[in-house]
Amino acid sequence: MAKGIYKKWLEDDSLILLQGWKRNGLTDEQIAKNIGIHVRTLDKWKAKYGRIRRALKIGHEQANYAVENKLLQKAMSGNTTAMIFWLKNNWRDKYNDSELSPEERKLATARMEKLKADTRISNARAKALEDNGQDMELLLDKMLDTITKEDKSNEPR
The missing domain is CATH 1.10.287 (Helix Hairpins)
Known part of the structure; x- marks a missing residue:
């Protein structure tokens, strides 16, 4: 693999693509494959280049917010499973399966x-x-x- 391939991935358009892949749920392994590098190389890039790390983090957070929003909508519409899941994960002190005080x-x-x-x-x-x-x-x-x-x-x- 040619040296300096990371430079392309520091450009704005490429960072948006990385962010979108992560938002769409791709794993680091899948993203590395799309880029044409090994996942360990991507890990090194994330450690070395803050822009790459931030793009992937933002994409991941966007996915989390989207799922969280859908879950909340389902819970609010009366989906009992979604309600239970939401309460157990967002109000742990009150709603948990533990029998411990x-x-x-x-x-x-x-x-x-x-x-x-x-x-x-x-x-x-x-x-x-x-x-x-x-x-x-x-x-x-x-x-x-x-x-x-x-x-x-x-x-x-």
């Missing part, structure tokens, strides 16, 4: 965050041990003791 959901979320943090610590410890051996384990133990003490001092009484 809001307080229980908060507690479950906090537990999940703690589990994620513990996992990150375990992974970091394993990597440090692998990279640096026993001396790093002692250093990590001291750091974790300090963190644990700080956490306990910040707990509500």
